Amino acid sequence: MSIFSPIPRSELGTRYTHYGWFCLVVPIYISELEGEAPQIVERNGVPEWVLHFAFCLFDAYIRLAYQVTDNADVEYPLLVTGPIPSPAGES
Template identity: 40%
Template sequence: MAIFKRVSKEYIQMNYTHYALAYGIYPIYIGKLHHESPTVEVRNWFPEWGLTFLDNIIQPMLTLLGKENMFMFKVTGEIKCDEDNWLPKMQRLKPYEESSHWQEFTLSQLDAAICDLNKMRANPDFPVWVDNWVCDQLDCALRFIEYSKDKHNCKSMAKDAYNMVADALLVLDLFSCKNLYDSKHDISNLEKYIKSKSKNK
């Protein structure tokens, strides 16, 4: 429950972009607004069963109206990344504590990347070379996470793993928003896109 197992401010800022109301009623954090399946988390201090309860009431009504699998929400505000407060906190952590933070962030994003990749694979036009590139990034990130645990909690390895998964998510977003399926095998374009996005952060 989000009452007792509250998510941290850092986790919210890393994984969600907006505050919203599910079905215009229930407070949630939400990310990936432009995807078919946005990421959702019940806001701190509200029980998760409340959203489940609403789902069980509203979804059958939508089914009767011929609108299956619709998750309606109203955006109420943007979640701003408070880097001035977050970075000093990370800097005060001991190396093994900071490594654990990056490992946690990476694994949460890894799950999201795998989910997105599986959805992209449903499109027969999704380029195999992009699929392979993303898989290489995710596989390498997972190995870095395991290595960071073994080598005295190496924080730089854990952070590198996070950056790899973040790059993979950027590329998946690029191919989900634009019709690039006919583009030639050109990894340099992906790298340029990643760098341009990183500069804007």
């Protein structure tokens, strides 16, 4: 999404409210941080396939964890690094 159709500046700070990292490898924007299931997208300039590839690797890790132990409690590794400032002219 971010190379061929980047996130508009008007959505940074409004719809997507925080910067972060997925698996400490892929830079992301996060929306609905306080919600039950935050939405994440790769940051502008990062190819879309990078985030999909990281999801696939993490999915393989989860499958392995469930084979090793039945009661594995695995959560998505999101690191929130800070809020995105609101666009100029908005309060």
